[in-house]
Amino acid sequence: MKRLNSQMQQDGAPLELILLIRTLLAGCKEISFRVSQGALAGVLGSTLSENVQGETQKKLDVISNQILKDILKESGYVKAISSEEEDDVVPCHPDGKYLVSFDPLDGSSNTEINSLIGTIFSIAHAPQWMEPDDPAAFLQPGSQMVAAGYVLYGPSTMLAMTTGKGTHIYTLDKTHGGFLLTHPNIQVPEQTAEFSINASNQRHWEQPIQNYVADLLAGTEGPREKNYNMRWVAAMVGDIHRLLCRGGIFMYPYDKRDPGKPGKLRLLYEANPMAFLMEQAGGLASTGEGRIMEVMPEEIHQRVPVIIGSKDEVEACLSYYD
């Protein structure tokens, strides 16, 4: 079975990017071990401190963030980091060629119930003019990413990654510690009968999503003339993994609760990397108004609405916005 290294070489990734990704994944392997220890490691539960987004941090969030930060700072390949768990940009090496954005632990409320969680990351070039502590360099559209992916900590630890030449899924062989290519060049089915949305927010949704979901729920008696099933992992990383494996549509739409928060998910380290993976697998990723990867970020923790998944179904959803 092919190893991660040879697939990245075959896809034409430059050596320094390959070395950076290997470093990042060494951190993820350590997170995978910590996560698998669960309550035994004494790492679960809340620290009762709040992160920049006002959510209570779980200890594993803090630990995962520290692991990735330390390993990337020491590597020399990275000029600066932006992380869900850091208020500001973290300066690294002045000569580092890359910028890394990550959500160290996505779906962290799932840690308490031993359910799916993961790390999401995106990598872009660091401009030469940039000072390592300057957040401005992170404000580039997702179309500038050179690599993106996630590591899913489930019954097995899996990596989904793209360097712009297709999306590949690897499985961590825990006997020797390497990621092996188990699902090369995946293609998301264009059609689906499965959708994911947190329906408890329904009263807050904007009208196009209200109308679209109502038509899905109407099943064979409605205009879509087919019955849909619903799935919700409560961790974007788990929902997107299901979509990559068998298709579907995932939505965290704009809702009317707080005009300052256009959606829940963060552009740099949640929406953009998932959009890159999805597009490279033949799917689509939109805000409802345009392609996620073309959104120009205004700040590093910016939130965006997300409509992502099987091509025909995302297009059907977007037709409600016309």
Ligand SMILES: O=P(O)(O)OC[C@H]1O[C@](O)(COP(=O)(O)O)[C@@H](O)[C@@H]1O
């Ligand atoms: O079920 P909810 O509360 O609507 O939120 C679920 C969403 O929140 C998130 O967990 C946010 O990620 P974090 O755990 O990194 O804050 C997404 O992964 C997920 O899709």
Ligand SMILES: [Mg+2]
């Ligand atoms: Mg998250």
Ligand SMILES: [Mg+2]
């Ligand atoms: Mg998180």
